Amino acid sequence: MKKYIALLGLSSLPLLASAQITDLTSFQTTLQSILAIVFPILLTIAVFVIVWGIFKFILNAGDEEARKTGRSFILWGVVGIFLMLSVWGLVNILYNTIPLDTTPITPPAV
Known part of the structure; x- marks a missing residue:
């Protein structure tokens, strides 16, 4: 192997x-x-985690431990979406702030 x-x-x-x-x-x-x-892809996965947590929360209304599991899925899905959107926003701010000019600088001539 x-x-x-x-x-x-x-x-x-x-x-x-x-x-x-x-x-x-x-x-x-x-x-x-x-x-x-x-x-x-990551945003879709986070949304599916939230939806899965909602299903676990609703379908297991009688079992408190399963409701805690569903609640934690919802919480971590929301945290994941928040972090992804924050990083995406910071990357866009940096991308728009830092000029990446590709024109060459002409050297001074004598």
Whole structure:
């Protein structure tokens, strides 16, 4: 098993070398594309956690321990959504605040 993992790791090294980021603009583009895929998936998972907690809370009305479990699912789902939206907002604030101008600066001539 260790041989297969080592072989997989070694065979993926050329992919990592080809995917190197050369400048800050390509890093920004790569980060935006990753966040555009990951953020909706995580937000959907958090909403499903809240809905699952609501179902557990309502369907187990007689069992206090199951209601506590449902309540904790709801709480952690809301906390997860809050954290994701906060990080997303901070990233957008930083993205709009820091200018990433790609025009080269002309050196002074004599």
